[in-house]
Amino acid sequence: MTRGFSVSLKRYKLRYIALTVLIIAAIFVKEILIDIVYIEKQYEKNRIITPWGEKIKSGNLSVDYTIEQALLDVERLGLNTVNVPVRIDIPSLTANGAVINEESKKKAIQLIKKLRFRGINIILEPYPYIKNGELYETQLNPSNKNEWFTNWEQEVLAPLIREIAKPYKVYALCIGSNFDQFEQEYKAWAGIADFVRSAYPGRITYKTNWWYTAEWDTQKNGLYDTYTAKLNNPVLEKVDFISVAAYFELTDQETNTVKNLVSSIYSTQIFQRHQNVYDELKKLSTQWNKPVFFGELGFPKRNMAAVHPWDPEPSKIVNGQEQANGFQAYKEVFEKESWILGFSVFAIGKDDEFKNYYPSDQSISVINSWYR
Known part of the structure; x- marks a missing residue:
């Protein structure tokens, strides 16, 4: 028993x-x-649904963002998407190798979990961080392009897809950002796009840098070469939407009214170029039948913000209203265009005396009202 x-x-x-x-x-x-x-x-x-379609209202995070500030900025600006960077360490402007920064990747995953729980979409960007951030990706020019593209595909994009993009169902993956010096390596970029498409079920995009043309360039060469190359870049056929870092030089004045900036988007004043930014962006969309997304839209909080928007300190004079006028001008020109997918504010997630692109109070009001 x-x-x-x-x-x-x-x-x-x-x-x-x-x-x-x-x-x-x-x-x-x-x-x-x-x-x-x-x-x-x-x-x-x-979700932001307008009479002109669903829109992305995003913010680009500074590489040194804090999670707390990022979440606060999402609320303050009324965003439905965040462009989350993962720092990619590159030692020099001619380097053929790049390495994912593990701490940056861990922080990105922490933030993405919190954002997804809040219903916020993610654009994941491998962010080129050259020589500890001292140099710009627009000047990167690897000495061995074949080696670089192999490294970018297998050591950068593949792990990001496997460890972040797929498991956390990010909205879109940016396959490259502002690589001006070798953007015309069309076959290689097409290969990158095909690889990502086969490995990742979400949307993909490529971010091209701003350009300028001039009315007085009558031979349609020189300044036009860059725009023509972008217009005919076959990799844009392979993406879901075309991202543009929109730092177009608009005027030659230290301060501007919104009306003057709106006019300058249709005909830039600086150096009497009379570049029609609106028309060129629309042609880019029409050429490939893809929406255009302002993958970076930013102005420094300074006088001359519309002269050199790409320069974080074009003047020593702080001017939050001039920054806001830039955002307002883009809003008035592009908000109701069906071929514009939306915009991403550069840059949020960290606010200190060195963050000249962080939105001023006036800019926050404008951005918050966009697609309201």
Whole structure:
């Protein structure tokens, strides 16, 4: 009897353990399902639908962002998307190799989890960080392009897709940003786009840098070469939308009214170029039948913000209103265009005396009202 009782007791314990495991598993699955439903509801709440289609209202994070400030900025600016950078360390302007910064990747995952729970979409960007941030990606020119593209595909994009983009279902992956010096390596970039498309089910984009043309360039060469190359870049056929870092030089004045800036988007005043930024962007969209997204839209909080928007300190004179006027001008020209997918404010996530692009109070008011 004692042996039989012992066997029965063991069976009872095993059943109890099994039942406990099942209950815990059921609770765990229930919590996951609740989270999924919550995220879906939050996403629906945060979608921006206009008479001109669904729009992306995003912000680019500074590489040194803090999670707390990023979440605060999402609320203050009324964003439905965040451009999250993962720092990619590159030692020099001629380097053929790039390495994912592990701390940056970990921070990105932490933030993405919080953003997804709030229903905020993610654009994931491998952010070129050259010589500890001292140099710009627009000047990067690898000495061995084949080696560089192999490294970019296998050591940068593949791990980001595997470890972040797919498991956290990011909205879009940016396959490259502002690589002016070798953007015309069309075959290689097409290969990168094909690889990403085969490995990642979400949207993909490529971010091209701003350009300028001039009315007085009558031979349609020189200044026009850059724009023509962008207009005919076949990699744009392979992306879901075309991202543009929109630092177009508009005027030659230290301060501007919104009306003057709006006029300058249709005919730039600086050096009497009379570049029609609006028309050139629309042609880029029409050429490939893809929407254009302002992947970076920023102005420094300074006088001359519209002269050299790409320069974080074009003047020593702080002017938050001049920055806001730039955002307002773009809003008035592009907000109602169906071929414009939206914009991403450069830059949020960190606010100190060195962050000249961080939106002023006046700019926050303008950005918040965009696609309201």
